């Protein structure tokens with residue numbers, strides 16, 4: 009009999025197929041997670057969950073922990089410990105909790121004394137922890153960055169994080185396949201950051217919802233790994249949970265010799281497998297977008313959403329030209345927040361601050377490209393008067409690498425502030441933030457209201473454009489600095505031979521005993537125990553509050569500065585902070601519906617705009633809604649991570665058509681109580697209108713109706729997980745991490761790094 013012909017598969021299909029541990033009737037699959045990265049903001053509640061239920065971390069060897077969001081980026085010369093160095097109490101508490109958890113659960117950790125510390129999405133690739141063909145997760149939406157290596161990498165919430173720690177698996181439904189092709193040649197001054205901003209401008213922040221995006225085409229193939237990471241990083245801003253690029257020579261060259269990448273014969277086996285990781289000819293994509301490199305120009309955002317983009321040569325758009333009333337209102341709000349007048353040339357907009365950093369653009373190439381512009385401005389050129397310009401390398405190693413190339417001197421000579429690694433001014437939950445009304449050209453990824461500090465105004469740009477803005481004091485077309493051959497004019501000498509091996513890679517430490525008699529990792533996993541309970545959701549009757557906004561992001565639901573908590577509760581007052589509070593006095597206002605009777609008591613939120621809960625993976629968003637009393641949201645569509653986060657908390661997101669949402673919003677405006685019945689899958693109104701039916705995943709419905717905990721259910725499949733791990737060790741042995749079953753990876757000999765003379 010001829011062998012069955014397998015139909016052509018996409019890169020995503022292949023990685024998915026290779027990770028399925030178990031499939032349930034309703035399309036949900038338990039998939040194995042190869043790499044788990046952890047930081048201090050989204051993990052404390054998950055570790056607490058493990059502690060309470062007496063569970064251990066299943067694969068410390070596949071877990072890597074660092075501290076990045078809260079850390080101050082000023083000099084660490086005087087650093088002794090977190091307790092004295094991180095002075096803001098909530099930030100300190102999160103960093104200290106992480107260090108305690110690392111010890112207690114025995115996890116590999118790059119702390120603040122370790123020069124490999126840095127932004128979680130920078131250090132994984134840098135160490136070779138991120139590899140092609142893997143599944144990779146982190147309690148952070150920009151995990152999409154790691155897809156640049158041809159891996160399936162996506163952000164998860166805190167409950168899912170706990171699930172991965174305990175089981176090394178996740179319950180997932182397969183997403184749709186989307187491909188974005190960028191063919192042709194890029195214009196002068198256009199970088200991968202401009203390409204991804206342009207893409208988001210075209211597809212919108214909901215464009216990739218429900219999809220995994222593969223970036224393809226000659227432009228992408230020509231990009232370095234750094235450039236691919238910047239693109240995949242912002243997949244989440246385009247609504248997609250993950251973005252990926254098929255691995256190729258550029259990927260292999262980047263990874264070869266990285267500390268945690270396979271070596272010798274294992275490398276050869278791995279590379280042979282990695283070469284199979286590309287979409288087959290004829291593979292089916294549910295959505296395909298084709299763009300031309302020639303149509304992309306140096307790009308900048310004007311508004312408060314990453315889709316609000318314009319070429320730097322353009323003007324601030326005019327809301328009056330927009331027919332749709334809701335869109336016009338959104339634009340007016342954005343322009344008022346940004347303090348911009350329609351028609352103003354973008355290049356006339358003055359900036360107060362420039363930030364070069366974040367998981368999008370803080371890698372060595374980003375720093376080089378910014379340095380080139382500074383050099384092109386002239387030997388004595390300085391940062392424009394009145395502008396504060398900050399350069400924050402993504403990791404301690406990048407900082408050293410840049411210093412070895414002398415980039416720090418270029419920056420410092422021109423008046424830039426040269427910092428230590430961390431998330432810094434990307435999110436403003438550490439000392440680096442914008443003051444109210446300050447305007448910043450930023451290489452980060454989110455320009456939401458208040459993102460870089462309450463009242464701060466963000467324009468997203470590439471590192472070269474940020475450097476140009478620093479030198480002129482205004483948003484500036486980078487091409488002004490690019491006349492002639494910049495590389496010969498500017499004597500930058502990149503060092504590809506940077507030595508990553510001077511620090512030994514140690515296996516994870518032994519877990520500390522939880523009590524005198526039981527340790528976190530030696531305690532056996534609970535067997536087929538009765539599923540523990542989370543709150544049940546059966547029928548919910550109550551006041552519904554109407555909300556007429558599109559693309560409500562989780563930064564809007566709860567701003568970053570309120571994430572610095574170790575608890576899941578106490579967040580109600582900060583729900584929709586910017587909408588509910590007066591900008592000046594911060595008192596609750598009367599305009600926002602949730603501040604008024606009877607909606608103050610709302611149990612249901614009816615949102616008429618699409619893409620509710622997009623952006624960051626913070627589970628604090630559903631926690632704050634729940635804390636306020638809202639247990640069900642009704643909207644036309646959701647950000648993928650937010651949707652699963654709500655269901656992990658006994659809340660029900662109902663998806664209805666836009667017309668149905670508008671209809672229900674009328675009832676909500678009238679202050680009527682409505683009833684969400686999960687048992688019958690329908691929404692009932694008291695005014696004689698017919699019930700509205702809805703659909704919901706069967707497994708999720710079952711869990712919600714019975715108040716079941718995913719982790720306990722998954723642990724019933726521990727046998728299948730163990731079998732998968734055995735096959736994984738045989739087929740992909742390089743995926744067992746350092747320290748697995750007592751193995752150690754050899755430490756390469758120490759090489760000397762010399763400061764470059766140029």
Ligand SMILES: CC(C)[C@H](C(=O)O)[C@@H](O)C(=O)O
Nearest residue numbers: 049050148149150624625626
């Ligand atoms: C803290 C974390 C939940 C968040 C994210 O998921 O993206 C943060 O990194 C951000 O950039 O907003």
Ligand code: SF4
Nearest residue numbers: 150366367431434435
């Ligand atoms: S987006 Fe910003 S805050 Fe989030 S991980 Fe990246 S650098 Fe950190």
